[in-house]
Amino acid sequence: xxxxxxISFGFVLVACAGYVLWKARRHEAAxxxxxxxxxxxxxxxxxxxxxxxxxxxxDLVLIHGASGSTRDMTFELAWHLEDRYRLLxxxxxxxxxxxxxxxxxxxxVEQADLLSIAAAQLGAVKPIVAGQSYGGAxxxxxxxxxxxxxxxxxxxxxxxxxxxTPLDLYYRTVSHPWLGPVVVPLLAAFVSDAYVDxxxxxxxxxxxxxxxxxxxxxPGLTLRRKTLRANGLQRANLLREIHALYPRYSEIMVPTExxxxxxxxxxxxxxxxxxxxxxxxxxxxxxLPGIGHMPQHVAAPDCAAAIDRAARRAGLH
Numbered sequence: 001x002x003x004x005x006x007i008s009f010g011f012v013l014v015a016c017a018g019y020v021l022w023k024a025r026r027h028e029a030a031x032x033x034x035x036x037x038x039x040x041x042x043x044x045x046x047x048x049x050x051x052x053x054x055x056x057x058x059d060l061v062l063i064h065g066a067s068g069s070t071r072d073m074t075f076e077l078a079w080h081l082e083d084r085y086r087l088l089x090x091x092x093x094x095x096x097x098x099x100x101x102x103x104x105x106x107x108x109v110e111q112a113d114l115l116s117i118a119a120a121q122l123g124a125v126k127p128i129v130a131g132q133s134y135g136g137a138x139x140x141x142x143x144x145x146x147x148x149x150x151x152x153x154x155x156x157x158x159x160x161x162x163x164x165t166p167l168d169l170y171y172r173t174v175s176h177p178w179l180g181p182v183v184v185p186l187l188a189a190f191v192s193d194a195y196v197d198x199x200x201x202x203x204x205x206x207x208x209x210x211x212x213x214x215x216x217x218x219p220g221l222t223l224r225r226k227t228l229r230a231n232g233l234q235r236a237n238l239l240r241e242i243h244a245l246y247p248r249y250s251e252i253m254v255p256t257e258x259x260x261x262x263x264x265x266x267x268x269x270x271x272x273x274x275x276x277x278x279x280x281x282x283x284x285x286x287x288l289p290g291i292g293h294m295p296q297h298v299a300a301p302d303c304a305a306a307i308d309r310a311a312r313r314a315g316l317h
Contacts, residue, residue, distance in 0.1 A: 024188035024225055031193075031220025037097045038070050039089070042118050049118045050097035052089040055082030058151075058316040059124035060307065062089045063115065065133030065157075067222045067231050069096030072132075075216050077296040080304040084317070088124055090115050092138065094230025096221065105175070105233025108241050112142035116149040128310055130154035130303075132296050133267060137238065140276075141245060143252045152255040152310035156303055157293050159238065159267050160276040162246060167236060174232030184228045193219040206263050206290065207298040249279035255313035256283040257306040261291030261299070284309070 039052035052070045060081065064072040070089045078087055091098035093106040093114060101110050115138070119127055129150045131139030136158020143153045174180050174187070196219035201209045221227065258280075260273035269287060277285040286306055291299050311317040 020185050020189045023190070024185045027188055027220060028224045031218060031224060035071070035218030035221055038074060041097065042121060044114060044118045044121060047093070047101065047114060048097070048099045049114065050091040051118060051122070052078075052087070053122065054078055054087045054089070055085050057083075057085040058311055059119070059127035060085040060087055060311075061115065061119055061124065061127045061129045061139075061150075062087060063129070063131035063135035063138050064090075064092065064095075065131075065135045066235055067095070067227075068092075068135070069218070069221055071096075071217050071221075073296065075213055075297065076210065076300045077303055080300045081307065085128075085307075085311075086124070088119050088122060088127065090118065092135065094234070095227055100226060100230050103229075105230065105237045107237065108138050108141035108245065109145050111138045112146060116142055116146050120149070125149070126151040128152040128154065128307060128314065128316070130156060130307055131158065132156040133293065134159055134234070134238065136160065137242065137245070140249070140252075141241075143254060143256075144245060144248045147251070147253065150254055151316060152257075152314040153252065154257050154259065154303075154307050154310050155273070155276065156259045156296055156306075157261065157264055157267050158258070158272060158276070159242065160246070160249075160272045162242060163239065163271060167239075171232055171235045174228055175236035180229060180232060184225050184232075187228055188223050188225045191223055193223070196220075196222055203266060203292075204294050204298065205265065205292050207292050207294070210297050213297065246279075249276065250281065252280045252283075255310050256280050257310040257313075258283055258285040259288065259295055259303055259306045260285065261288045261293065261295050263290050264293045266293040 042049045062073040069091050073089045094100040129139045129142050136155040197214035258273045260269040262269050277283045288299050
């Protein structure tokens with residue numbers, strides 16, 4: 001009797017797991033069908049790297065933040081820049097349509113290395129590099145570790161300094177060695193795109209999410225299993241990596257224009273950009289009054305103006 005119950009329970013578990021995986025795959029397929037790659041897929045040392053190339057002029061790399069993709073930069077900011085720059089807008093490793101580098105969470109330095117090689121493959125040997133939020137940390141790692149591979153730096157709402165708030169439950173779970181692989185398929189299968197879009201709205205506060213952003217961005221891309229896991233691992237490793245990066249900001253010698261909203265509750269300017277500007281020689285900080293974490297959408301002209309200043313300082317305009 002006990003053996004029969006155990007066998008039955010095993011069948012139920014297998015059936016449930018099969019249903020979850022089927023539903024997750026179905027959700028992922030729908031997301032990729034509705035939001036396919038915007039650009040081209042490069043082969044960079046055996047890794048697939050997705051890049052959108054637009055405009056003409058000095059080379060400018062744009063790097064999105066956590067849970068994002070190229071669509072976060074092509075929705076608004078790209079339109080303010082493509083008339084005077086050749087934009088190289090990348091998906092970071094494990095997100096969008098760029099392959100994961102590894103299964104442990106690609107480091108800031110590994111991401112910067114891969115994207116800088118991809119940029120050079122497209123002829124952008126020393127581009128201006130601009131990154132938002134987590135992407136700003138990648139841009140900083142690019143400037144510190146590969147100083148001969150960029151001409152200017154523009155961190156936007158960038159994660160750059162040490163903080164004490166513990167990692168939240170969501171990221172602790174999806175990055176956990178054994179809980180993560182169990183929970184991630186459940187999230188991919190059962191969390192709706194509408195719920196992700198609702199959560200995203202909080203990132204824009206105190207501004208409102210721009211009309212049409214959610215449908216353009218494609219929350220379903222964020223809910224794919226590989227993306228949830230890669231993003232979770234990267235976020236879990238971030239504080240440790242910032243500890244290593246922070247003492248080296250004084251080594252950055254390229255023109256640096258920092259942009260941050262003074263009402264950013266996600267990455268507070270007082271603890272990040274206001275400290276960062278004191279550590280990079282000749283860096284300039286533009287604080288945007290009343291602006292939250294997403295100036296690349298709600299204050300795109302200000303971000304574009306900072307990029308223009310960096311380009312002029314680098315002798316590119």
